[in-house]
Amino acid sequence: MITAKNISKSYGKKEILSNVSFAIGAGTLNAVVGENGAGKSTLMKILIGELNADKGMVILNGKVGYCPQNSLIFSMLTVEENFNYFATAYGLASQNKHLWIARRNELMDQLGFRKYLHYQVEHLSGGTQQKLNLSLALIHEPDILILDEPYGAFDWTTYQHFREIIFDLKDQGKCIVMVTHLLNDSEQFDKVFTLKEGSIQ
Amino acid sequence: MRWNFFITSLIMHFRMLVRQKIVLLLLLGIPVLFIFIVQLTASKRQIFFEVAIATTKTMIKATEANVSLIFVSMATIGFLSSFVSLSLVQQYKNVNRRLVICGYNPAELMVSALGVIFFIIVLLILGIGFSIQFFFHPVHFWSMLLGMLFNGLVYGGYGMLAGCIINGALEGTLMVILLANIDAGWLQNPLIFSEARNKIIIQLLPAYRPTQLSVGAAFTDVPLQTSIFICFAYMLFFFGSAIIISYYNMRIKRMHKIKK
Numbered sequence: 001m002i003t004a005k006n007i008s009k010s011y012g013k014k015e016i017l018s019n020v021s022f023a024i025g026a027g028t029l030n031a032v033v034g035e036n037g038a039g040k041s042t043l044m045k046i047l048i049g050e051l052n053a054d055k056g057m058v059i060l061n062g063k064v065g066y067c068p069q070n071s072l073i074f075s076m077l078t079v080e081e082n083f084n085y086f087a088t089a090y091g092l093a094s095q096n097k098h099l100w101i102a103r104r105n106e107l108m109d110q111l112g113f114r115k116y117l118h119y120q121v122e123h124l125s126g127g128t129q130q131k132l133n134l135s136l137a138l139i140h141e142p143d144i145l146i147l148d149e150p151y152g153a154f155d156w157t158t159y160q161h162f163r164e165i166i167f168d169l170k171d172q173g174k175c176i177v178m179v180t181h182l183l184n185d186s187e188q189f190d191k192v193f194t195l196k197e198g199s200i201q
Numbered sequence: 202m203r204w205n206f207f208i209t210s211l212i213m214h215f216r217m218l219v220r221q222k223i224v225l226l227l228l229l230g231i232p233v234l235f236i237f238i239v240q241l242t243a244s245k246r247q248i249f250f251e252v253a254i255a256t257t258k259t260m261i262k263a264t265e266a267n268v269s270l271i272f273v274s275m276a277t278i279g280f281l282s283s284f285v286s287l288s289l290v291q292q293y294k295n296v297n298r299r300l301v302i303c304g305y306n307p308a309e310l311m312v313s314a315l316g317v318i319f320f321i322i323v324l325l326i327l328g329i330g331f332s333i334q335f336f337f338h339p340v341h342f343w344s345m346l347l348g349m350l351f352n353g354l355v356y357g358g359y360g361m362l363a364g365c366i367i368n369g370a371l372e373g374t375l376m377v378i379l380l381a382n383i384d385a386g387w388l389q390n391p392l393i394f395s396e397a398r399n400k401i402i403i404q405l406l407p408a409y410r411p412t413q414l415s416v417g418a419a420f421t422d423v424p425l426q427t428s429i430f431i432c433f434a435y436m437l438f439f440f441g442s443a444i445i446i447s448y449y450n451m452r453i454k455r456m457h458k459i460k461k
Contacts, residue, residue, distance in 0.1 A: 048302055049453035072299040076217040088209040089303035
């Protein structure tokens, strides 16, 4: 579902990624690991098209959901308004409204923040903002999910719910790529890509 | 342009703007404060100066307080419209980029922001325009408002452009305040302009035509239509540049092939 061919990227004279290539199939959970500054977030941004690589090609087969490392949400809007805005972006608003509202409520119940639906985002805790950040990547039921350390501010219970959601999605045949530092349960991942000195080890 | 995308973005931009207390406070407070200060401080003596953009030599005779009222209003509109535009575009640049990745077209986001800026500027100039009427009656009220509208739109476009180019909030605010202060808040003062050396420099600044249009319409009968086209050109330049730069920055990069 994701094919990356010879991705290279430099910032000035510093080469961050050098001829990175990989292919990932459906129904797999994949980890991208590496030291700070190894180029993990850069690779994720190139995968979703936010950044241009200096050379190379990315092919994505399916709808993409992206959860960035920092919560990229509208702090002056309520949680509900954020969902509505992103639902419009995904083209869900013009479809059956009940379907995506049900999906929204299900996600909010799973992550435990439905009571904040009408709260303005700037008044929410960092953890709740991150739950919203993640939910906005899942609302349209993407085929490919690209997650850049999406759980940094989660408490233990929320992290467990997050794991359940991810494994459910994997069982449904979704392709998941996640930047992570938590490799204590590395056997759960189908592939672990270690970025070191610009290459995948 | 997809209308449901545009309308949703328009509503969300408007909500985000009106929920920022500092913006509302500035929009309401600054015009009242400036007009109040002018009324308390400006003298009532008669002054004479020339309408620089009139095709025939036209002199204006008016009280310093009335001229100052128009000039300070223009400075207020320039500062506020550029600040509001900057705030609206710069604050959520990265989140807007995420929306583009999710399916929005950058142009839909920028045009909806422009719609909100236009609406706020219209409200602002109506408020200021009708406030001026409490103190004196301009010769051509609606033409004076047109000059103010162009000033707001030109500076709104400038703020939008600054928001697209500059990432830091402080640097962006400095950039808009600096030009608004030097141009609309100082050099376009008719008294300073009439005695200035190298007038060509002042004539090239964005607030020149709108200020001349408003001052000319407020105190004379001279036709000033040619200025409208130049004001329009400045406005198009700023808004057009802002939209093109945003589109370039926010678009999904072309190396991708997404098969849905």
